[in-house]
Amino acid sequence: MSHVTSNQPTGTPTWVELDVPVAEAERAKEFYEALFGWEFAVGSPQAGQYTVCLLRGHAVGGLRPVTTETTRGHWRVYIATDDCDSTAKRVLDAGGTLIESPAEVGDRGRAALVVDPVGAEFGLWQGRGRTGSEIVNEPGSLVRNDLTTPDPATARAFYPAVFDYTLDGEGGLPGTDFTFLRRPDGHEVGGIMGMPQGSPSVWGTCFEVADADAAAARAVAAGGTAGTPSDTVYVRLAEITDPLGNTFVVGARPGAGED
Known part of the structure; x- marks a missing residue:
């Protein structure tokens, strides 16, 4: 936390x-x-x-x-x-x-x-x-933001020019076009994910939860919708859409425990 x-x-x-x-x-x-x-x-x-x-x-x-x-x-x-x-x-x-x-x-x-x-x-x-x-970085709070875009090359030129980021292409996600964004001190602050042409360019938000499956169930019970939780190399994720139509992600770290 x-x-x-x-x-x-x-x-x-x-x-x-x-x-x-x-x-x-x-x-x-x-x-x-x-x-x-x-x-x-x-x-x-x-x-x-x-x-x-x-x-x-x-x-x-x-x-x-x-x-x-x-x-x-x-x-x-x-x-x-x-x-x-x-x-x-x-x-x-x-x-x-x-x-x-x-x-x-x-x-x-x-x-x-x-x-x-x-x-x-x-x-x-x-x-x-x-x-x-x-x-930040604990259940119920912001843990990560990533940019998804069909034009990652343009984004990779823009953000270092504005914030002096350095780029790290070793995303640890085989088969994807993913680039880490790092501050000048080397601290990772997010990433740029290349998406198929026609996809919208958007900064996505991930909130941390203790249990992605339990959070998805709560979202549905509260009137939203949830995708099936899935595991990545870093966290277990679920895409949530709130009752107003806003989409975001919740993520649980391995071994984080129950909600």
Whole structure:
């Protein structure tokens, strides 16, 4: 497990949030409470009643209210930066675009929303009052983000240009086009997975659980759907779709025990 008490180094996935139609907010909270045991707190009025997801009283993600009745289909990842404006400029210089320019988020930090050259959206987060997720790498919290795209070569050029990542092609996944992304200090922060042409480019989110099979069963009981859990060389995974149509993955480490 890991408790985060200061800003993560630049290039580290540091926060996840879900766009939730206002009318569906209670439904979303009921589902994620049943799945992960989360509790919820309303953020500052300046954030438009943004809801913070809590694990044992610590922030692990957010529900962002939107007026549209449609959802993005997945959780949004924010990547840490020491200078949101400078990193946003690097995004543009490397061929990305801005959806939302850098702006203050109350006293919590400075954020921007961007799209990379392969069409995957992500956020930038320069933490102040909120560092990002306060618990990671334990059941009920963020454990990993990976980019899947039919154009991995373009992605492999873009992300090192923006975050100074180094690339490690030894993914340990035979028969796949997978590249680890590492910060300049060598710490692995995610990866890029090549997918067939026609697949969407998206940053996926994996939440850790103690038991992937039990988590899949809870998701179905709470109104979502779940794929059949399967083993990889690293974890046992299950793909979950919440009642609003958002897809993500849960993963249990070998020997993690029962939920």
